[in-house]
Amino acid sequence: MQLNPSLTQFESFSLTTESNQEDAEIDTMPVEVPLSKTSIPPSTNDGGVYILQRGNSLASQKSEELQKTLLAHRHERQLIILQDFPDPDALSCAWTYQLIAQQYDIKCEIIYAGTLSHQENIALVKLTNLPAQRWTLQTLKGKDLSFYQGFVLIDNQGTTSQLLSALQQAGMPLVAVIDHHSLQADLKSEFVDVRPHVRATATIFTQYLQAGLLTLDSSINQHVKCATALMHGLRSDTNRLMQAQEEDFMAAAYLSRFYDAQLLNAVLEANRSKRVMDVIERALKNRIVQNNFSIAGVGYLRYDDRDAIPQAADFLVTEENVHTAVVYGIVHDEDDELEVVIGSLRTTKLTLDPDEFIKEAFGQDSTGRFFGGGRTSAGGFEIPMGFLSGGNENSAYAKMKWEVFDTQIKQKLLRLVNPKDNPIQSE
Numbered sequence: 001m002q003l004n005p006s007l008t009q010f011e012s013f014s015l016t017t018e019s020n021q022e023d024a025e026i027d028t029m030p031v032e033v034p035l036s037k038t039s040i041p042p043s044t045n046d047g048g049v050y051i052l053q054r055g056n057s058l059a060s061q062k063s064e065e066l067q068k069t070l071l072a073h074r075h076e077r078q079l080i081i082l083q084d085f086p087d088p089d090a091l092s093c094a095w096t097y098q099l100i101a102q103q104y105d106i107k108c109e110i111i112y113a114g115t116l117s118h119q120e121n122i123a124l125v126k127l128t129n130l131p132a133q134r135w136t137l138q139t140l141k142g143k144d145l146s147f148y149q150g151f152v153l154i155d156n157q158g159t160t161s162q163l164l165s166a167l168q169q170a171g172m173p174l175v176a177v178i179d180h181h182s183l184q185a186d187l188k189s190e191f192v193d194v195r196p197h198v199r200a201t202a203t204i205f206t207q208y209l210q211a212g213l214l215t216l217d218s219s220i221n222q223h224v225k226c227a228t229a230l231m232h233g234l235r236s237d238t239n240r241l242m243q244a245q246e247e248d249f250m251a252a253a254y255l256s257r258f259y260d261a262q263l264l265n266a267v268l269e270a271n272r273s274k275r276v277m278d279v280i281e282r283a284l285k286n287r288i289v290q291n292n293f294s295i296a297g298v299g300y301l302r303y304d305d306r307d308a309i310p311q312a313a314d315f316l317v318t319e320e321n322v323h324t325a326v327v328y329g330i331v332h333d334e335d336d337e338l339e340v341v342i343g344s345l346r347t348t349k350l351t352l353d354p355d356e357f358i359k360e361a362f363g364q365d366s367t368g369r370f371f372g373g374g375r376t377s378a379g380g381f382e383i384p385m386g387f388l389s390g391g392n393e394n395s396a397y398a399k400m401k402w403e404v405f406d407t408q409i410k411q412k413l414l415r416l417v418n419p420k421d422n423p424i425q426s427e
Ligand SMILES: [Mn+2]
Pocket: 089, 090, 155, 180, 199, 200, 201, 237
C-alpha cells in the first residue's frame, strides 16, 4: 500500500463498512430544491435564524454556489473521497453531502483507502450505519471508473488520500472541495469552499443545512443519526468545543435540535483497545519534555493501530507545563511490506500554527510535497520509508533503523523547539 507523504489525519480507525440498506430508504425528494432560507432575514423562527447573523454572508454565498453546482450535476454518480484515515468530521460531512446530493438524484459513494482504527470512529460508523466504504487502490483498479462522473473531496484536499492520483489519471473531474485545512495546493475544482478559519468541516456543512440545502426532520431516523454524527465531528475537531468559535457554537446549537444525545454518548464511551493503551504507555515512558514541548517516539506499530499515535499525543498534551505534544512511530503495513513514519501533533498553544510548524520541521519531498500539515490545534505527518521498509525480522536491524529515524525526527523537531534558532516564535 502506498502511503502519501503529506498531511496526515488526526483521528483514524479499522473496519470496513458496507454501504447499508438504510440509506436506500431515504425518500428521493424532488430535484429542484429551492434555497429557501438563504435570503431570509435573521428574524424567522426556523433554521434560518442562525445562519444570517453577522459574518455569515460567505456561508450563504457558498451554499448558493454549491446548490448551483449540484443542479448542474443532476442524475450523476460521484465518489466522495475521504482521507485514508477518516475522522468523525470527515465521515459526518461526507454523509451530509451524500444526503444533500441525493435530492438532486446524485448518487454518491463515500470511500477511504486506509482504515478506521479509532474506537470512537468504529463505534460512530457502526451505531449510525454511516455508509462509508473502504476502497484500496486495488479495489479502485477493479472498478469501472467511467461509471462516475466526478469526485468530491471533503475535510481534505487530496493530499491525504492515496486514491487521488488514480482518479486524476482516470480523468475524473473534481466537482467540489469542502474543507477547513490550510490551502494545500491549487486544485482545479468546479466548487471550492476551503475555510481554514473554521474549526470543523462539520460547521461548514451545518451552515449548508441551515441555508436550506437539506431540511432536517427529527422524525427521519437517518437525519437524527446524521445530525449526531455532525455533532460528534464538530466536537472532536474543536476539542469538545473548547476551541470552538462563535460559528461552531452556532452550528452546534442548530444541531442540538436534531441530534440524539444518547447515541452520541454511546459513541464517546467506546473503549480503547489494549494495543492502543500499550502505545500510550510507550509514549509516556519515552517522552522528553523541552520548552513545554513533549516529544515521544513509540517505535513500530501495526497499520490497524495507527490511530494510537494521535491518541497518545492527545494524552501527552494534557501534562502540566506541556502545551504541545508530538508522537510518532513507524507504521508497518504487513500486506505490502511498506513502512511509513507517522506522527501527530497536538497543541493548546493558540499562537502555534501546527501547519506551519510541521512544514517547517519536516519540509518537502523531492516532488515538492510537504510531509505534513495541519489545522487549528492539530497536525500530522507521514514520511515514507521506501527502500528501508521491511527487513524487521532481523531485530538488530529493526532496532538500528528505529534509532536512526527516531534521532532524525527529534533533531528536526528540537531545532524548532529550541528557542535559540527558532524560526517559529514560541514565546
Ligand atoms: Mn476536520
